[in-house]
Amino acid sequence: MRQRNISEIFFKMPYELNEAERKTQALLLIPFGLITSFILSYIWFGLLIGLNFIPFFIAFCLIILGVIFVLYFWSNLDNSYGMKPFNSPFQLSYQGYVIILLCEAPAFFFLMLALGLTSGNIWFGLGGAVALVYPILGMFFRIKTFSDDSILIPKGKAVLPDKVVLPDGKELSSGEGRVVTETVKGFGFMPLSYWILALAVGLYTVGRGFSGIQLHFTSGTPSLEAAVFSIILGLLLQTLYLFPDKLNKIVPIELRTKKGFLFMFVLAFVLFGVSQFLIDLVTVLTS
Numbered sequence: 001m002r003q004r005n006i007s008e009i010f011f012k013m014p015y016e017l018n019e020a021e022r023k024t025q026a027l028l029l030i031p032f033g034l035i036t037s038f039i040l041s042y043i044w045f046g047l048l049i050g051l052n053f054i055p056f057f058i059a060f061c062l063i064i065l066g067v068i069f070v071l072y073f074w075s076n077l078d079n080s081y082g083m084k085p086f087n088s089p090f091q092l093s094y095q096g097y098v099i100i101l102l103c104e105a106p107a108f109f110f111l112m113l114a115l116g117l118t119s120g121n122i123w124f125g126l127g128g129a130v131a132l133v134y135p136i137l138g139m140f141f142r143i144k145t146f147s148d149d150s151i152l153i154p155k156g157k158a159v160l161p162d163k164v165v166l167p168d169g170k171e172l173s174s175g176e177g178r179v180v181t182e183t184v185k186g187f188g189f190m191p192l193s194y195w196i197l198a199l200a201v202g203l204y205t206v207g208r209g210f211s212g213i214q215l216h217f218t219s220g221t222p223s224l225e226a227a228v229f230s231i232i233l234g235l236l237l238q239t240l241y242l243f244p245d246k247l248n249k250i251v252p253i254e255l256r257t258k259k260g261f262l263f264m265f266v267l268a269f270v271l272f273g274v275s276q277f278l279i280d281l282v283t284v285l286t287s
Contacts, residue, residue: 013091014074015084026071033064045118055114062107069103087148087185095147097191101136108132127210127231128203134235135198138242139191145245151188153256186256189244193261198241200268205234205275223286230279237271 009021010028017025037060046053070077077083083096092100109129116125139146212227240247244264248255253263 014071015078019075022071022074026068029064029068029071033067034061037061037064051118055118056111059107059111059114062110063104066100066103066107070100081143082148085148087151087188093148094150094188094191095143098136098139098143098146101191101195102140105133105136108136121211121214123214124207124211127207130210131199131203131206131234131238134202135195135238135242138239139195142242145243146189146191146194148188150245150256151185153184153186153254186254187258187261188256190261194241194244194264197264197268198238201241201271201275202234202238205237205272205279206231208279209234221287222283225286226279226283229282233275233278237275240271241268 009017009025010032012021012025014022014025037057041053041057041060044053045051045056074083077099081095081099082093083099085091085093085096088094088096090097109132112129112132113122113125116122116128119125209227209230209232212222212230213224216222216224216227241264244255248260251263254260255264
């Protein structure tokens with residue numbers, strides 16, 4: 001077999017390389033990652049925003065470290081979780097993206113803490129860190145839900161509201177609410193998409209609750225009850241996006257299709273608006 005050069009190794013997906021080449025790829029990532037992390041953190045956070053860029057440089061380095069971990073232990077992770085795409089139309093399997101997010105979770109947590117520390121609002125940073133990492137942990141513990149298997153919609157299971165693709169690549173249009181007559185491919189529960197939706201409904205809400213705890217002990221407002229309510233409500237809304245398979249049995253639309261995901265997208269905005277109204281209401285009632 002022809003030996004690949006460095007440029008070929010660096011830009012290949014891990015499953016396209018053998019174990020020795022993956023370790024070489026991980027080693028190559030160290031100098032490239034350090035230089036890129038320094039430049040990005042210095043320009044983005046140091047020059048443009050005017051913050052101390054060192055904590056962000058450390059956070060970016062942790063991101064690189066997470067990628068190196070995945071490359072170095074690729075074989076073990078692939079054997080345990082199936083990292084290569086099977087039904088996924090993307091470069092990794094859905095469960096592969098869950099593992100990537102899990103390995104980057106410490107970096108995300110530290111990144112939000114760094115943002116809170118350098119901006120003078122460490123409590124909001126702590127709340128944001130919790131909101132970032134909580135859905136990742138939830139998806140990991142429910143990795144069978146957020147996997148390539150979610151792409152397949154079984155025969156007779158649902159009424160399709162949009163076009164889907166058969167396993168052989170042929171398109172099937174549902175027409176006027178046709179019942180599935182054979183197993184088809186939909187959008188599934190794509191982990192990155194559901195993680196972003198969970199952040200949309202919970203990041204500000206949970207962060208607001210943690211920030212409220214700090215304000216309660218420094219200025220007396222809001223009430224401790226309102227701050228705790230904000231945290232709990234934010235985490236509950238995020239939890240909703242960790243159980244799309246359960247919600248799929250309740251709502252009239254098939255959530256594993258593209259229109260189903262659009263439904264969840266719109267729902268995130270609705271839930272966020274309702275949550276802020278409820279928090280404001282509790283704040284007034286407990287003040």
